[in-house]
Amino acid sequence: MKVFIAGASGLLGGNCLKHFSEQGWDVKGSYFSYATDNTVYYNTLQPEDPNNFDIAAFAPDVIVHCGALTHVDYCEQHPEESYTQTVTSTINLIAVAKKCNAKMVYISTDYVFDGKNGPYTEEAPVNPISVYGRHKLEAEQMVLNEIPGALVLRITNVYGEEARGKNFIARIVQQCEEGKELTLKLPYDQFASPTNAWDIARAMFVLLRDGKSGIYHTGGTDFMNRVELALTVLKHFPGAKYQLIPLDTASLQQPAARPLIGGFVCMKFRKEYPEFLFSNVDDYLLARKK
Numbered sequence: 496m497k498v499f500i501a502g503a504s505g506l507l508g509g510n511c512l513k514h515f516s517e518q519g520w521d522v523k524g525s526y527f528s529y530a531t532d533n534t535v536y537y538n539t540l541q542p543e544d545p546n547n548f549d550i551a552a553f554a555p556d557v558i559v560h561c562g563a564l565t566h567v568d569y570c571e572q573h574p575e576e577s578y579t580q581t582v583t584s585t586i587n588l589i590a591v592a593k594k595c596n597a598k599m600v601y602i603s604t605d606y607v608f609d610g611k612n613g614p615y616t617e618e619a620p621v622n623p624i625s626v627y628g629r630h631k632l633e634a635e636q637m638v639l640n641e642i643p644g645a646l647v648l649r650i651t652n653v654y655g656e657e658a659r660g661k662n663f664i665a666r667i668v669q670q671c672e673e674g675k676e677l678t679l680k681l682p683y684d685q686f687a688s689p690t691n692a693w694d695i696a697r698a699m700f701v702l703l704r705d706g707k708s709g710i711y712h713t714g715g716t717d718f719m720n721r722v723e724l725a726l727t728v729l730k731h732f733p734g735a736k737y738q739l740i741p742l743d744t745a746s747l748q749q750p751a752a753r754p755l756i757g758g759f760v761c762m763k764f765r766k767e768y769p770e771f772l773f774s775n776v777d778d779y780l781l782a783r784k785k
């Protein structure tokens with residue numbers, strides 16, 4: 496299988512690039528502003544940029560779109576930029592996929608839901624409550640409508656190994672390892688399923704291998720709020736100095752509304768892959784110690 500991954504310098508794309516390559520697939524993954532090992536340059540907003548990697552010449556069977564603007568509050572305050580980064584980038588990659596006759600994978604989120612009654616199945620009615628969520632929904636629908644056999648993977652609260660170590664868990668771990676005192680003001684009323692990017696890459700691999708299409712929810716085996724998530728990490732660092740202040744989301748006064756009871760019921764994936772094991776935050780932190 497030949498796969499092009501847009502956004503392989505990021506958290507999920509980087510894990511996909513590594514896993515698919517290790518499985519023997521012919522994979523090219525791109526960076527935009529931050530070159531990482533084995534990535535090529537590609538700007539999804541300037542498909543004609545002469546510096547772009549030549550996707551058509553590579554002729555991938557699949558294009559995976561992991562490029563995004565993932566700062567939810569920034570998106571709320573910059574809706575045009577959010578539209579460009581999420582929707583326009585997808586329109587551009589759809590055009591490339593059509594030219595190459597490639598299948599597409601679009602990475603979406605539980606923020607397409609309103610968080611009133613999660614965790615969610617694939618059949619649950621969508622109702623995004625933020626600019627980021629609305630644009631992700633528009634992009635995923637576009638991919639499904641335009642590309643036959645397209646796959647949409649909805650994911651949530653992702654952590655794991657990444658070049659910049661910018662995800663929430665990586666940042667807590669780094670500060671604990673540096674012996675810094677942490678002050679964490681976190682919402683106790685936002686629930687989701689923290690998910691290791693490595694597991695998402697593994698799940699995507701089997702779905703692509705088996706030619707699956709449509710929407711799939713994938714998630715780790717934890718279901719917890721952000722306070723529990725921080726404490727789950729902190730307990731692996733018995734000497735950590737921290738102040739944890741649980742707050743409700745309303746009092747955080749963030750620009751973007753968040754779904755409160757988010758996360759997924761991953762019954763569809765589990766039914767089709769009963770032997771596939773997702774891991775959890777403890778598994779990840781225990782493995783790091785080895």
Ligand SMILES: NC(=O)c1ccc[n+]([C@@H]2O[C@H](COP(=O)([O-])OP(=O)(O)OC[C@H]3O[C@@H](n4cnc5c(N)ncnc54)[C@H](OP(=O)(O)O)[C@@H]3O)[C@@H](O)[C@H]2O)c1
Nearest residue numbers: 502504505506507526527528529538539562563650652653
């Ligand atoms: N992280 C989560 O918790 C989470 C949860 C649900 C859904 N998702 C979705 O999962 C996908 C991947 O998220 P992530 O956390 O892996 O994101 P990330 O670590 O922020 O990576 C984003 C990637 O997009 C690339 N990119 C940005 N602008 C680009 C452009 N104009 N052209 C080409 N590439 C561009 C970045 O390249 P440079 O860094 O080199 O500029 C980077 O490789 C996104 O669609 C996101 O919405 C993430």
Ligand SMILES: Cc1cn([C@H]2C[C@H](O)[C@@H](COP(=O)(O)OP(=O)(O)O[C@H]3O[C@@H](C)[C@H](O)[C@@H](O)[C@H]3O)O2)c(=O)[nH]c1=O
Nearest residue numbers: 565567604605606650651652653663680681682721753
């Ligand atoms: C990391 C952090 C978060 N928060 C708040 C912000 C949010 O209200 C809440 C959750 O923060 P995050 O987990 O960073 O969620 P977020 O809402 O910014 O992130 C989201 O990222 C999107 C890309 C994904 O699509 C979503 O699935 C979700 O993971 O906690 C703090 O108050 N302090 C912090 O240090």
